[in-house]
Amino acid sequence: MPPAYVKPYVKRGKTDAADAEAICEAVTRPTMRFVAVKSRAQQGVLILHKTRDLLVRQRTALINALRAHLAEFGIVTATGPGGVKALTTLLNDARDDLPAHARMALSSLVAQLDKLAAEIERLEAEIMVWHRSDDTSRRLATIPGIGPITASAIAASVPDPTQFRSGRQFAAWLGLTPRSNSSGGKERLGGITKQGDGYLRRLLVIGATAVVRMVRRDPRHQPWLASLLERKTVRVATVGLANKTARIAWAVMTRKEVYAA
Structure with missing residues (x-):
């Protein structure tokens, strides 16, 4: 059982006896949800x-450090992978213009970037093998906005999709549904809850961002999303599409069928 669902049954204090009593009480509830066991x-x-994910975050930190240090010497390039490559090229061209200590330190950052890139490619190759x-x-x-990385992460994180009664419950588990603060018969909905698996949520939002970018260039790809973009901001539409993608993913896993537009 998720610890957050057991906590309300703890009467007072934090002891082993109180926790055990709360677990025994929570496990008897008919609506209690249980964590599926992964293989x-x-x-x-x-x-x-x-x-x-850890190595990608470390690579991002190294790139930010490299950009910041070279900017102090007036060496600035565009953002993105192409900008990083241009940055290392400019670093090699400007070796004579940099102090010896700075040149040595920055060369160390570039070497670490090369090692991280190789390790990330190796891990992605292993993920691709499992995905296939x-x-x-x-x-x-087969779902638009879901690639091999996202697909393998969802398949590995959700061993039993039938534990969710609906696609909406699955999207809520990922934290992609509005936070409810309703009382007295008046419904109040806020931003998404951001509960559940943050890694899966981030992958779905990144995939939805790519689909939104494509639809903004050619609205014929997804008329529903094009209509939503006319009424909502880009980020709100992106999260809404991520929510819809999560529901579709639940249906694909439950019915064991490929996506059909």
Whole structure:
């Protein structure tokens, strides 16, 4: 059981006896939700994902440090992968213009970037191998906005999709539904709750961002999304599309069918 669902049954204080009593009380509730047990293979794939995510964040930190240090010497390039490549090229061209200590330190950052890039590619290759061998992951990859990385992460994180009664409940588990603060018969909805698995939520929002960018260039791809973009801001529409993608993913996993537009 998720600890947050057991906590309300703790009467007072924090002791082993009080926690055990609360667990015994919570487990008897008919509406209690339980965490599905993952297989060893699924746990191994999730470790691949978590390690890759850690290395990507470290790479981002190194790139920010490299940009900041070179900006002090007037060396600035565009953002994105192309800008990083141009930055390292300018660094090599400006070696004679940089102090020796700065040149040595920045060269160390570039070497670390190269090592991280190689390790990230190696992890992504392993994730791709598992994705191709898993039926659920391959079916999820047929959904617009879901690629092999997102598909394999969802397939490994959700061993039993039938534990969710509906796609909306699955989207709520990911924290993609509005936070409710209703009382006295008056419904009040706020921003998304951001509860649940933050990694999956981030992957779905990133995928939705790519779809939104495509639809803004050619609205014929998804008329529903094009209509939503006319009424809402881009970020609100992106999160709304991520919510819809999560519901579709639940349906694909439950029915064991590929996505059909």
